[in-house]
Amino acid sequence: MSPSTSTSPFCASEKSTYVLMNNDMWFSFLYNINCDEYDMCPLDVECNGAYGFSTKIELKCKSCKQIFNSVFSSPRDDNSKCFEVSKKLVEAFLKIGKGHAALELFSSAIGIHAMNKKTFSKC
Ligand SMILES: [Zn+2]
Numbered sequence: 467m468s469p470s471t472s473t474s475p476f477c478a479s480e481k482s483t484y485v486l487m488n489n490d491m492w493f494s495f496l497y498n499i500n501c502d503e504y505d506m507c508p509l510d511v512e513c514n515g516a517y518g519f520s521t522k523i524e525l526k527c528k529s530c531k532q533i534f535n536s537v538f539s540s541p542r543d544d545n546s547k548c549f550e551v552s553k554k555l556v557e558a559f560l561k562i563g564k565g566h567a568a569l570e571l572f573s574s575a576i577g578i579h580a581m582n583k584k585t586f587s588k589c
Pocket of ligand 1: 503527
């Protein structure tokens, strides 16, 4: 089947909603951007805390430790207040007939903190 006749709901030209980012790539991404305080000091990204599949991403200086900005990697669902990404993954795993154990395996394969069973059942 050629891509043009695909029945997939996603089109190659469509913008992805999420990106799967290897944390080692932040260094390359930010290598020529430096902190104002110390001219030569590179910025770094720290991903702190795992809230299901959402992570708090902080842009900070390696030297003076100033935090320039932070954001969660996913918005929250308006109704359940769960992070949208966690909700979508739980829904997908349930749709394919798998539960928390399968999601744990998936998480470990790509090196993401596994969502605990309590969060899984809440999403
Ligand atoms: Zn600095």
